[in-house]
Amino acid sequence: MNAPFDRRHTQAGPSRRDVIVTATAAGGALLVGCSPTNLMALGAEGEVGAFGPFVKIAPDGAVSVVCKHIEFGQGNHAGLAAIVAEELDADWTRVGWEHAPANAKLYANGALGAQLTGGSSAINNSWDQLRKAGAGARAMFVQAAAARWDVAVGEITVENGVVSHAASGRSADFRELLPDAAKITPPTEPTLKDPARFTLIGTDRVRRKDSRAKSTGQTRFTMDVQAEDLLVAMVAHPPRFGAKVASFDATAAKAVPGVVEVYEIPTGVAVVADNTWAAKQGRDALTVTWNEDAAETRSSADILTRFQGLTDGSAALAEGEEWQAFESRGDAAAQMQVGGQGETLEIGYDFPYLAHATMEPMNCVAQVSGNQARLTFASQGPTLDQLNVAKVVLNLPGSVEIETLPAGGSFGRRANFQSDFVVECVEIAKKVGKNRPVKLVWTREDDMSAGYFRPLVHHRVKVVTDAQGYPSAWTHRIVTQSIMKGAPFGGGGVDETAVEGAKGSPYLAATPHVDAQLLTPDIGVPVLWWRSVGATHTAYVMEHTIDQLARKAGQDPVEYRRALYRKADAKRHLAVLDLAVEKSGWAEPAPEGWTRGVAVHECFGSVVAQVAEVKMENGEPKVGRVVTAIDCGTAISPNQIAAQMEGGTCYGLSAALYGEVTLTEGRVDQTNFDTYRVLRHNEAPTVETYIVAQPAGAHPTGVGEPGTPVIGPAVANALLALTGEAITAQPFVKTSA
């Protein structure tokens, strides 16, 4: 383990966890006058079955694992179900899963303090809880069998859903024993399996359970919710962030066949219709005049210029802006004055706003009757959504019912402090009333221009090296909008989501003099976490800087990293690097025409190394083979870990190569996939995934996000080796908007 950036069990500092707890508690207090410490009581009293909140067993003996985390592609349902099935010794082919209802009391994320999926924490925070849930249910079957057969509990074994007593030759399956087992009180501290005896976890049998439904069009997404009296809504949103409706003319919209009604709501003008196409035509026929007095009117190019100026002293701090130190050691300024005996590297890096661009644009189905709200949609943060919706319908958060459906991707977009699209839907459903279901549909254009982007970021780094070429002093400045400060209940202190990955880097740990600071100017563009959050930029800056330093030192980038990891005692980094180097054949020349680049980064408690093979093709970088090594603790589903490395790599590569949202005088320039270029089939790399072997029972860490941030710097490092030039801005390929 490498200190101080290990998140496997707890997160240090005022991070997402603290702020979300603050957020939910403050929201709750505001609403229901409950004690801020009473967060867990915000859930409605849900029904808990005989085997507890996480395990359901049907009369036919089939097991259903209740997943408190949403499934939006990461395949977490398979891992969560496997943890229960392993301890329960269930027949894996008869284990299914379902989403939990919204109930923070039963289903809070142990790492985040609210019912919320994020931070690659689903498996990590459920490990102990679900092992206990499975082991508890198993103990109930064992006890039931022992009583029925009048034998000792210790003589009973369970395998593949069959409970047996070898000495008497008796056996019974879950179906037969269910009536007796369900009457037994679940043990509070059941005995867990010795991890060395796991038979399911870590095997190729742990596959996702939804592939058939998703390969036959049968999975029901929010977009697919239909009902006899359902209305479809679309909303005309202001062209700039912060603008409001001044006036509107709905005459033409109301003339569209199928349009039912037009309402003004806080976020714009809503058209409700009998079907989606009518809603779209009606919405497009609206004439709206906007009041832009409070609107953000800056262009992204101007914002970037100011950010750059703030790091080189050419722009002055505005009122309320101040630099915050996030890592300090020794006296970097003095060391820079003296000068090292080696080289100096000074470089800036620019990162644009990014849209999540989930395949299924944001949408929601809501019914409101009086103060009662019921929602059917892909809720990533049910606790946040309950709190925000409760404020609209003036009721207790726990009264807001949510049925969670799978989402067509999220990448962070659906976990939103404001529950933006959810609240918009509820505002409309409240106008419609009568418990009539309203489906809010955002077009791709609505989705892309709605903000909640990965913030625009500028880094400036200056490193002085010692006689051996290793960093002796490192100054680091980051300027970006704060995600947490942007939240309505944001806390003070350094926004960890802006510095994670630079803060805690083994390279800084190996440097005697460090001065690293953050500045978070306020800008009226809504920003949000985006798959791997801070690492989307910090991994690039740290890893690309290291390759430039290795080059200056005349060293191989792998050997250079190894030396720094040894200094920092970063054993997990060393292990993944070694594995990726071995499997990629780093020691041998790359295949003809290709150049290799390497990068390593720790993200949400997992460490990933990649070696990417890159060439230039038609003037653009083309990525071929990508060898990935990951340390994610106990590997529960090797198949899905590989899937997340493949998908995460594509997501990160898409951003590094092409991803960019720009604003012209406050208006978002990109509207759809024709102007917001994303990675396509012919541009996708071939990812090989290797998992670092772990001691039995090692706590598992996440895989949804750690695969994303490493590919950008790995490709940039290959291009550095190819051209000798550093790449100081993403995206590498410009799309003309």
Add this chain to the structure above:
Amino acid sequence: MAATLDVNGKPLAVQAAEDTPLLWVLRDELGLTGTKYGCGIAQCGACTVLADGAPIRSCLTPIAAVAGAKITTIEGLEGRHRLQESWVKLDVPQCGYCQSGQIMSAAALLAQSPQPTDAEIDAAMSGNICRCGAYQRIHAAIKDAAGQTPAADTQTQA
């Protein structure tokens, strides 16, 4: 105005105006929600269906344009297409939202070219975006369905 569409081998009467995109008629009027909306401008392929065997983007195709055509949607494959078997075998889907469109594009490809080359797969599939980045498995599953062995194993535990 009423029209008749031939969808998955059945003649179905629809009420929508003739300039209505096929996508919304399939989804909202006929209840065939396996076909998805992703962009509305023929950029993502989520809405892909077959018209007389050829892949079309239903989001931009008015129903008048396919009045006489045999339309096949993901539901029309009835879960029995060999691509669907390969998709399940290799656990291709992540969020799954793009996958109906991916499979329909791949079905059109295999119908035309039962043993596609890598370049043919790239050309046929690059109009279908997958934001989850399941491209590698999509590629491998097409080869698997075509009876070809995918080039490399993608995952190994060290």
